[in-house]
Amino acid sequence: MIGTLLIKCPDSKGVVASVAQLLFGFGCNIISSDQFSDIAADMFFQRVVFDYSDMLVGPGNTAVLERGITEVARKYSMDWRVSYSTKQKRMALLVSKLDHCLYDLLIRVENGEMENCTIPIILSNHPDLEVVAKRFNIPYRHLPITPKDAASKAAQEAAIEGILEEEGINLIVLARYMQIFSKDFCDRHWRHTINIHHSFLPAFEGARPYHRAHERGVKVIGATAHYATSDLDCGPIIAQDVTHVSHRDAVPDMVRKGRDLERTVLAKAVRWHLQDRIIVHDNRTVLFE
Amino acid sequence: MIGTLLIKCPDSKGVVASVAQLLFGFGCNIISSDQFSDIAADMFFQRVVFDYSDMLVGPGNTAVLERGITEVARKYSMDWRVSYSTKQKRMALLVSKLDHCLYDLLIRVENGEMENCTIPIILSNHPDLEVVAKRFNIPYRHLPITPKDAASKAAQEAAIEGILEEEGINLIVLARYMQIFSKDFCDRHWRHTINIHHSFLPAFEGARPYHRAHERGVKVIGATAHYATSDLDCGPIIAQDVTHVSHRDAVPDMVRKGRDLERTVLAKAVRWHLQDRIIVHDNRTVLFE
Amino acid sequence: MIGTLLIKCPDSKGVVASVAQLLFGFGCNIISSDQFSDIAADMFFQRVVFDYSDMLVGPGNTAVLERGITEVARKYSMDWRVSYSTKQKRMALLVSKLDHCLYDLLIRVENGEMENCTIPIILSNHPDLEVVAKRFNIPYRHLPITPKDAASKAAQEAAIEGILEEEGINLIVLARYMQIFSKDFCDRHWRHTINIHHSFLPAFEGARPYHRAHERGVKVIGATAHYATSDLDCGPIIAQDVTHVSHRDAVPDMVRKGRDLERTVLAKAVRWHLQDRIIVHDNRTVLFE
Amino acid sequence: MIGTLLIKCPDSKGVVASVAQLLFGFGCNIISSDQFSDIAADMFFQRVVFDYSDMLVGPGNTAVLERGITEVARKYSMDWRVSYSTKQKRMALLVSKLDHCLYDLLIRVENGEMENCTIPIILSNHPDLEVVAKRFNIPYRHLPITPKDAASKAAQEAAIEGILEEEGINLIVLARYMQIFSKDFCDRHWRHTINIHHSFLPAFEGARPYHRAHERGVKVIGATAHYATSDLDCGPIIAQDVTHVSHRDAVPDMVRKGRDLERTVLAKAVRWHLQDRIIVHDNRTVLFE
Structure with a gap:
């Protein structure tokens, strides 16, 4: 069960680490991660693909994960969206x-x-x-x-x-x-x-x-x-x-x-x-x- | 001694033959010839490369050749120009x-x-x-x-x-x-x-x-x-x-x-x-x- | 009714003129003509597209036209083939x-x-x-x-x-x-x-x-x-x-x-x-x- | 003062975090990071660009940093090399x-x-x-x-x-x-x-x-x-x-x-x-x- 998280926010040092910690904290494994800093616009963009089959709150409980993302997002003024491989x-x-x-x-x-x-x-x-x-x-x-x-x-x-x-x-x-x-x-x-x-x-x-x-x-x-x-x-x-x-x-x-x-x-x-x-x-x- | 003739005129059947005849008539050898008919615009375009080393009027006498081209051009309402390899x-x-x-x-x-x-x-x-x-x-x-x-x-x-x-x-x-x-x-x-x-x-x-x-x-x-x-x-x-x-x-x-x-x-x-x-x-x- | 003639032969000065004369002689109109001389191989290649609707021997009589082409081909040691728009x-x-x-x-x-x-x-x-x-x-x-x-x-x-x-x-x-x-x-x-x-x-x-x-x-x-x-x-x-x-x-x-x-x-x-x-x-x- | 670290090692979960921790621990700022996992070969590759101007051991002391990298590299069987912008x-x-x-x-x-x-x-x-x-x-x-x-x-x-x-x-x-x-x-x-x-x-x-x-x-x-x-x-x-x-x-x-x-x-x-x-x-x- 694979999730894909897309993030956009003002560039800031702790973002990558915070997102990684959040996903690890939930028991998700990061499969791949790509990022881009637009220096002129001072913006940061990231795509994180993660496996949530072994999520601690249960793989069906993505709503809880999303509440966690919302918390991190607030801190960094993030726009984000996530999609799941279970949903065609x-x-x-x-x-x-x-x-x-x-x-x-x-x-x-x-x-x-x-x-x-x-x-x-x-x-x-x-x-x-x-x-x-x-x-x-x-x-x-x-x-x-x-x-x-x-x-x-x-x-x-x-x-x-x-x-x-x-x-x-x-x-x-x-x-x-x-x-x-x-x-x-x-x-x-x-x-x-x-x-x-x-x-x-x-x-x-x-x-x-x-x-x-x-x-x-x-x-x-x-x-x-x-x-x-x-x-x-x-x-x-x-x-x-x-x-x-x-x-x-x-x-x-x-x-x-x-x-x-x-x-x-x-x-x-x-x-x-x-x-x-x-x-x-x-x-x-x-x-x- | 190589000449290059560029031609543009309303599309018309006899152009290619007339140009070829003219050059042959002067003792020029056609080395290559490319043509294009723009059907929508009803226009004809041609590029003729010819060797004029053995021109009957003498290779130095390109002015005579150009008078010949002018004659043909009038008949077909041609725009044309010619250049010679001897002129850098x-x-x-x-x-x-x-x-x-x-x-x-x-x-x-x-x-x-x-x-x-x-x-x-x-x-x-x-x-x-x-x-x-x-x-x-x-x-x-x-x-x-x-x-x-x-x-x-x-x-x-x-x-x-x-x-x-x-x-x-x-x-x-x-x-x-x-x-x-x-x-x-x-x-x-x-x-x-x-x-x-x-x-x-x-x-x-x-x-x-x-x-x-x-x-x-x-x-x-x-x-x-x-x-x-x-x-x-x-x-x-x-x-x-x-x-x-x-x-x-x-x-x-x-x-x-x-x-x-x-x-x-x-x-x-x-x-x-x-x-x-x-x-x-x-x-x-x-x-x- | 459109014919397409493909020609390949040793490079030789009179080919283009001979082919054109042949087609004109039969009452065919050349619509487009492309040629290429491979100087290293000393070979000449040509593609001629022609309209044979008004062919003098009748448009159905392409066999006669092909006999004519055969004659010219012999002279110049040509390989050739022709195809007609009437034949899908x-x-x-x-x-x-x-x-x-x-x-x-x-x-x-x-x-x-x-x-x-x-x-x-x-x-x-x-x-x-x-x-x-x-x-x-x-x-x-x-x-x-x-x-x-x-x-x-x-x-x-x-x-x-x-x-x-x-x-x-x-x-x-x-x-x-x-x-x-x-x-x-x-x-x-x-x-x-x-x-x-x-x-x-x-x-x-x-x-x-x-x-x-x-x-x-x-x-x-x-x-x-x-x-x-x-x-x-x-x-x-x-x-x-x-x-x-x-x-x-x-x-x-x-x-x-x-x-x-x-x-x-x-x-x-x-x-x-x-x-x-x-x-x-x-x-x-x-x-x- | 910019350093570029290139890493290659068998794919393993903790690599990215370990490298990031090491650099942060030394007071280096990661400017950009690209990674690639070759799934067929089970190999991991990373390029990390970091600013070491404010390195805790002093920017001149890259030898110490490299000893740190050597430690991490041993753990993950890494091949690595690093280069510094100060060295043309x-x-x-x-x-x-x-x-x-x-x-x-x-x-x-x-x-x-x-x-x-x-x-x-x-x-x-x-x-x-x-x-x-x-x-x-x-x-x-x-x-x-x-x-x-x-x-x-x-x-x-x-x-x-x-x-x-x-x-x-x-x-x-x-x-x-x-x-x-x-x-x-x-x-x-x-x-x-x-x-x-x-x-x-x-x-x-x-x-x-x-x-x-x-x-x-x-x-x-x-x-x-x-x-x-x-x-x-x-x-x-x-x-x-x-x-x-x-x-x-x-x-x-x-x-x-x-x-x-x-x-x-x-x-x-x-x-x-x-x-x-x-x-x-x-x-x-x-x-x-």
């Missing part, structure tokens, strides 16, 4: 009409590449990809939007939120979902919502980035996975990659080459999130690979 | 205080990596890098600017232009030269002025790109070599590359990692320009590698 | 138990990324991946081998060859097919058999390359797509790519990271082959991208 | 005729990119690069070898070893030094001797790797920095990188492209070594970046 992560995939990221995540989950997670639901504003969902035996919900009808959009968003709640979702993946959520929705969910944008941000935020990349005559195109805050394409970046293009690459070639980038970049980000490797600070991510 | 390219390096791109180009020229070119002059608004110029026995001119004095800036620019003229310069390389030229200067010279910008454009145009990259929390940093038009950092892109960074990379780490990018990207662009491999169209470059 | 390529996928390359190719074909091809059959020495084939409605044949029984292996190979014949297959893709064919089979089929090997060849030819890469302590791992000659993992290389690894990557991590490489490298090679972009010479490939 | 590293560069790696390291040291090191001597079996050494005001010793004269080779090696001793060298960099040292020399020095090999090892060990890469028709070429053990090109790999090549790249193009790889890969390895970021185990390197 539940990931919802949101898609529109493009299937490459959807397929990619379904296959990786099927292959066991994404540890300890399940996909209870695929949501879409279009019916097109139900056929893909069926191949992998995953429920698919088509929640259409009437174009230019704000009420329809709000109702659809409410329906989505209802389903996420119902299904106990703790990670929302926008796998080329071509709709923008309301500020309220984003504010509630951005910490567990990952979007893939088809450019190397901050270049080409917003619509049609490959067209704009072609027009600008760039020699690399990219993809960026980020947390989807209410500030469009401006959330904390988790992963980015690029590939070279030349004058021979017309927009459709960029789209095709970009697909390979999008799916690997998104998969990386999702995997790191599922493994509790990411801490957000100040619109940046600390990533314990 | 003369490259001026403009620098401020950073030496990595300067060293890099000096070494590559010394090594013979940049074919058929010489560096008659290094120009700078600071005296710092004269020591580097001396090591390679290249004249260095210090042309200072009084900060916030527009007249001083204009006078310095005029002095630079005078020297470029005097030295018969046909390629200006801004090797981390931290000054911006006037619109007039750019309009006159951008076709043979290459700048290196320390970001993957169009992200982080303008000042302090590494600082802004760090603030945005990007996971890749880049460098871009482009022709320096009067629209700052918006000229036609010649070469770009990126390298991965993580949360562990503070601004000075980005600066350090970026140096390696800047010098290789700039060197590529300069090399391609010197070998007449670049055609600009519509703020984009066609690059015959 | 038929690709067989051979797999064992790993599904990532199989899925990848199925999805790319479904997406239309692999132009003008169909997959009539998937063959395997194991039953495991029939479920994947079913999802994409493609016939799957399980042709088992009794381990250490040479006769069983020979019989299975004969069965495969029979099916390939029957299905009119013109590209065999070994998508992580973990069996080695006989020398005779390879000699007959290598020109249209692409294998993906999970290392950057020539390093780690043969079995268990990720284990050996880990043991050697390399900092990059790779994948190589190549034509499968009878000399194991020594055939002409079509595409290669690598990714960085660190001491933190144990063998299973390399296997996971390698999957992404294998599928993109294999897909590239298959795409280039299907588009007739590859000419083999002297165990190397000339690749008109 | 002394690096000898060995070269033959190629100057790109030499220039690169000289410039990086001049720029302050290689912290806390000096280059007291450049050694060569050829006189050619003395001109480069002079430009950077570094003593150059020409120690020729009579080809095919074993005694001359042995004498030259002895001379080199004498100079290294005399100059108090603690890092030997073979910056394209085209000679092979004797087994005895390697056995004595490999832990502080870094070589750059111009291929992605283990492919193309030994002579003329670019020629062999061209002959094999690879689509990537690489460079590898490694510790130079007596087993030629088989020592622990520190850094590797590759770049793409095509059929258009003849051997001289590979040589040119390879130069950029060689210098950046070598510089990385040298930097990591100088910063005490590398631990060797079982012919592999653990690299605390």
Whole structure:
């Protein structure tokens, strides 16, 4: 039984020792520990993986452990969160009409590449990809939007939120979902919502980035996975990659080459999130690979 | 004796044959030929390398050959230019205080990596890098600017232009030269002025790109070599590359990692320009590698 | 109606003109032409794409055109082959138990990324991946081998060859097919058999390359797509790519990271082959991208 | 005053705490700590950076601290070494005729990119690069070898070893030094001797790797920095990188492209070594970046 603790606090000498002592005191074994001090920001970040099978208060009693963490956290003004291997992560995939990221995540989950997670639901504003969902035996919900009808959009968003709640979702993946959520929705969910944008941000935020990349005559195109805050394409970046293009690459070639980038970049980000490797600070991510 | 002909014209069936016929007619041998049709723009681009040692009108009589090309060009509404291996390219390096791109180009020229070119002059608004110029026995001119004095800036620019003229310069390389030229200067010279910008454009145009990259929390940093038009950092892109960074990379780490990018990207662009491999169209470059 | 002509011959001045004249003479329009002279080997390579819709002898009469090409070829000692857009390529996928390359190719074909091809059959020495084939409605044949029984292996190979014949297959893709064919089979089929090997060849030819890469302590791992000659993992290389690894990557991590490489490298090679972009010479490939 | 402690030992629970306690006990402040557990090998690795300015026994008394470390090390069967910022590293560069790696390291040291090191001597079996050494005001010793004269080779090696001793060298960099040292020399020095090999090892060990890469028709070429053990090109790999090549790249193009790889890969390895970021185990390197 494995726990993962993520910590963020103002830099201070005793933190590492206090956390270690706490876990040892409870009978937990530290398996690995990574830390990072951001000297400019005077902040400290840590990821501690521990085995709590032999916890003195019993492995089922993680609430007591968390009370202990709360005590230490207060002392050091820590932000923290902990997750347990006994609790499988539940990931919802949101898609529109493009299937490459959807397929990619379904296959990786099927292959066991994404540890300890399940996909209870695929949501879409279009019916097109139900056929893909069926191949992998995953429920698919088509929640259409009437174009230019704000009420329809709000109702659809409410329906989505209802389903996420119902299904106990703790990670929302926008796998080329071509709709923008309301500020309220984003504010509630951005910490567990990952979007893939088809450019190397901050270049080409917003619509049609490959067209704009072609027009600008760039020699690399990219993809960026980020947390989807209410500030469009401006959330904390988790992963980015690029590939070279030349004058021979017309927009459709960029789209095709970009697909390979999008799916690997998104998969990386999702995997790191599922493994509790990411801490957000100040619109940046600390990533314990 | 090798000539290189670059052609750009509206796409049309007979172009390749007409150019080939013309060169054969003059007794030139085509060594290599690369072409590209931009279907969306309905434009045709070609680079022809030919041996004119046995030209019927005599190898010294390239003016006659060029009259022939002019005839063909009129028929097809061609833009064209030709260069000859007998005429060495003369490259001026403009620098401020950073030496990595300067060293890099000096070494590559010394090594013979940049074919058929010489560096008659290094120009700078600071005296710092004269020591580097001396090591390679290249004249260095210090042309200072009084900060916030527009007249001083204009006078310095005029002095630079005078020297470029005097030295018969046909390629200006801004090797981390931290000054911006006037619109007039750019309009006159951008076709043979290459700048290196320390970001993957169009992200982080303008000042302090590494600082802004760090603030945005990007996971890749880049460098871009482009022709320096009067629209700052918006000229036609010649070469770009990126390298991965993580949360562990503070601004000075980005600066350090970026140096390696800047010098290789700039060197590529300069090399391609010197070998007449670049055609600009519509703020984009066609690059015959 | 589009034809693609691939040519290889000793370097000689008149080739380009002769081929162009021939095609024009038949009323074909050259759409694009790429050429390469290997100076060290004194060889010339060309790929010509032409429209033969308005061929004077009628577009159905490609046999006449080919007689014309044969004439020119004799003169220049050319190796050549031509393919026509009217004839869809038929690709067989051979797999064992790993599904990532199989899925990848199925999805790319479904997406239309692999132009003008169909997959009539998937063959395997194991039953495991029939479920994947079913999802994409493609016939799957399980042709088992009794381990250490040479006769069983020979019989299975004969069965495969029979099916390939029957299905009119013109590209065999070994998508992580973990069996080695006989020398005779390879000699007959290598020109249209692409294998993906999970290392950057020539390093780690043969079995268990990720284990050996880990043991050697390399900092990059790779994948190589190549034509499968009878000399194991020594055939002409079509595409290669690598990714960085660190001491933190144990063998299973390399296997996971390698999957992404294998599928993109294999897909590239298959795409280039299907588009007739590859000419083999002297165990190397000339690749008109 | 900063110390860096590198530790390697069989994995065991109390190590981290014991090391931390020891340093705290002496009044040292831990600035950063990185660790890695190799589960397959059951080994533990750690890099601890600490400030010993306020050490209780006085910052000059590191010998006492080291006695303390020895005690802890005995308990855990640790291999360890410690270095101090007060002691500048002394690096000898060995070269033959190629100057790109030499220039690169000289410039990086001049720029302050290689912290806390000096280059007291450049050694060569050829006189050619003395001109480069002079430009950077570094003593150059020409120690020729009579080809095919074993005694001359042995004498030259002895001379080199004498100079290294005399100059108090603690890092030997073979910056394209085209000679092979004797087994005895390697056995004595490999832990502080870094070589750059111009291929992605283990492919193309030994002579003329670019020629062999061209002959094999690879689509990537690489460079590898490694510790130079007596087993030629088989020592622990520190850094590797590759770049793409095509059929258009003849051997001289590979040589040119390879130069950029060689210098950046070598510089990385040298930097990591100088910063005490590398631990060797079982012919592999653990690299605390």
